[in-house]
Amino acid sequence: MPKQISIFAENKPGKIEKIAGILGDNGINMRAITISDSGDYGIIKILVDKPVDGCNALKAAGVAATLKDIVAVRIDDSPGGLHKASSVLAKNDINVDDAYGFTIRGGNEAVFVFQVKDVIKTEKILVEAGFGVVGDQELYLL
Amino acid sequence: MFWNKDIETIGRKALEDLQLKKLSKALKDAASTPFYNKVFKDNKVNVDRITSLDHLKDLPLTSKADLRLSYPDGMVAVPRREIVRMHASSGTTGKSTVIFYTAKDIAEWADLIARSMVATGTTPDDVFQNMMGYGLFTGGLGLHYGAERLGCMVIPSSSGNSLKQIQLMQDFKTSVIHITPSYALHLAEVVAGQGVRPPDLGVKKAYLGAEPYSEETRNKLEEQWGLDAYNSYGLSEMNGPGVAFECEKKSGMHLWEDFYLFEIIDPDTCERLPDGEEGELVITHINREAMPIIRYRTRDLTRVIPEPCPCGRTHRRIERIKGRTDDMLIVGGVNVFPSQIESVLMKVPEVGNNYQIVLDRHENLDRLHVRVELYSKMFSGDMKELNRLKERLSEELRALITVNPRIELLEPGSLPPSTGKAVRVIDNRKI
Known part of the structure; x- marks a missing residue:
């Protein structure tokens, strides 16, 4: 299942610069980035092409980073696209903890990425409802 | 294990006789110094009339300010040519305080530290890495001399330079370390950062001193390093480390009463407190010919543990230092x-x-x-x-x-x- 890198960061100037620098120096390419903020600190979440390498590079530089399982589902890049996927989740009483999305270059598709308690169950429900769940290798190569 | 079983398990009466004898000499020595000569005169103290340990409480207290006042040598009781060493505490505010030692003082201090280390089970087979600062600070040289006296192999690595410290530990199979608790916490992180589990270094014991710390910190350090940590207490005014030390029981520090008389006072009223109550530790050095100090206010807060220690040592224990009257x-x-x-x-x-x-x-x-x-x-x-x-x-x-x-x-x-x-x-x- 796909993974994102989650990074603990103080809410201070220069934090993204530092992390992006470490990833860049290690030849890691980013697909998407989002930050959830809680005042003094926040969690930076990054989808990269090589999550294990990226996470290890950050840890070696003393950064508090960890890999987190996520669900990535393909949706139509058109009005109502996310509504279809999220109604499946709502119907099955699945709570989305944290989410972001991005569109795929050159296509009319988008990817909705989110954290849930039970990744495997959520993936199964989405597949059964006819959605394309993106596997890890596929996601990193998008 | 004992270094000097007779003195470590001495009965109370014999100890008090010895203390009184040493106190009388220390008071006479003190009276010969410019500082105490004046203090005793001002307070109408006749040292010849101090014939019981109970009289101690009537003598004036000595403070850190008094030591600064008598800078550099107003408390010295021997001719300059008999002094072989000085140490000084960092003078962050104003003048530093200076302590002097004769060759006999240094030798007896080393002996006291050897006694302390043996009480924790250290033997000449141990390799002792001393990560306290060497120099004017007493922490480094104090334990250094004691460990040599005991017969350990001493690595005088001093403080700092963590990677070098780790390499020394690995290459020479260090079994006992002397370190401040804060540095021990930091070093554990550096070791782990090198991809090494601290317990794999094989260090068996740590002597922790020079700053107050909590029982929880000891527990954390013991777990992180996989060793036994012993609490060490000292202050340069009383020689340095080795004033009080934990034995293998690790439940309070034996304050070596053949070298020091101690009292617990209320820091506000300066009245003596009953055994077991928490207050400021006051110590009289009765075993230093170069520089006797009478009723020194350590500013350290602790309490006496009145119960006897199961290890058999009769010297009373004090609890770990809770803090200083001035760090509250x-x-x-x-x-x-x-x-x-x-x-x-x-x-x-x-x-x-x-x-x-x-x-x-x-x-x-x-x-x-x-x-x-x-x-x-x-x-x-x-x-x-x-x-x-x-x-x-x-x-x-x-x-x-x-x-x-x-x-x-x-x-x-x-x-x-x-x-x-x-x-x-x-x-x-x-x-």
């Missing part, structure tokens, strides 16, 4: 000791070993900030967990110190590391 923080009218805050932080595995206490004043209200680093390995990537951790820290601290602290979670490595005596408290309040 008053936050919004409430007394808070940094050691109380530390005791909470060290129980929480999600935060690292380093911390800082910052005080400031906002709209005339004191605010206490506790800055801790998140421990990388415990980071799960979950914001809710971080917020819960913050709340938990805040609640546990409030329950103990009754002040509502503001917790700041920091990235690992963002606080300045300690390589010696740590600076934990920053008071930005403008009074």
Whole structure:
């Protein structure tokens, strides 16, 4: 299942610069980035092409980073696209903890990425409802 | 295991006879110094009339300020040519305080430290890495001489230079270390950062001293390093380390009563407190010919443990130092000791070993900030967990110190590391 890198960061100037620098120096390419903020600190979440390498590079530089399982589902890049996927989740009483999305270059598709308690169950429900769940290798190569 | 069983298990009566004999000599020596000559005259003290240990409480107290006042040699009781060493405490405020020793004083101090180390089970087979600063500070040279006297192989590595310390430990199979608790916490992180589990270094014992710390810190260090940590107490005014030391039982420090007379006083009224009550430790050095010091106010807070120790030593024990009369923080009218805050932080595995206490004043209200680093390995990537951790820290601290602290979670490595005596408290309040 796909993974994102989650990074603990103080809410201070220069934090993204530092992390992006470490990833860049290690030849890691980013697909998407989002930050959830809680005042003094926040969690930076990054989808990269090589999550294990990226996470290890950050840890070696003393950064508090960890890999987190996520669900990535393909949706139509058109009005109502996310509504279809999220109604499946709502119907099955699945709570989305944290989410972001991005569109795929050159296509009319988008990817909705989110954290849930039970990744495997959520993936199964989405597949059964006819959605394309993106596997890890596929996601990193998008 | 004993170094000198006769003296370590001496009966109370014989000890008191010995103490009185040594006290009489120390008082006579003191009276010959310019400082005590004047103090005794001003206070109408006739040293010949001190014929019982009970009379001690009627003698004037000596303070750190008195030592500064008598700088450089107003308390010296022997001719200059008999002095072989001096040490000095860091004079962060004003003049430093200087302590002098004759060859006999140095030899007997080393003997006392050998006694302390043997009480923890150390033998000549041990390799002793001394990570305290060498130089004017007594911590380095004090244990160095004691460990040599005992017959250990001594690695005089001094403080700092963590990678070198680790290499020495690996190459020479260090079994006993002498280190400040804050540096031991930091070094454990450096060792782990090298991909080495600290217990794999094979260190069996640590002597922790030179700064107050909590029982929880000891537990954390013992677990992280996989060793037994022993509490060591000393101050340069009383020679340096080796004044009181834990035995293998690790429950309070035996204060060596054939070298020192000690009392616990109320720091405000200066009255003696009954055994078992917490107060300021006052010590009279009765075993230093170069520089006797009478009733010295250590400013360290502790209490006597009146019960006998199962190890068989008769020298009474004191509890770990809770703090200093002058490191107590008053936050919004409430007394808070940094050691109380530390005791909470060290129980929480999600935060690292380093911390800082910052005080400031906002709209005339004191605010206490506790800055801790998140421990990388415990980071799960979950914001809710971080917020819960913050709340938990805040609640546990409030329950103990009754002040509502503001917790700041920091990235690992963002606080300045300690390589010696740590600076934990920053008071930005403008009074």
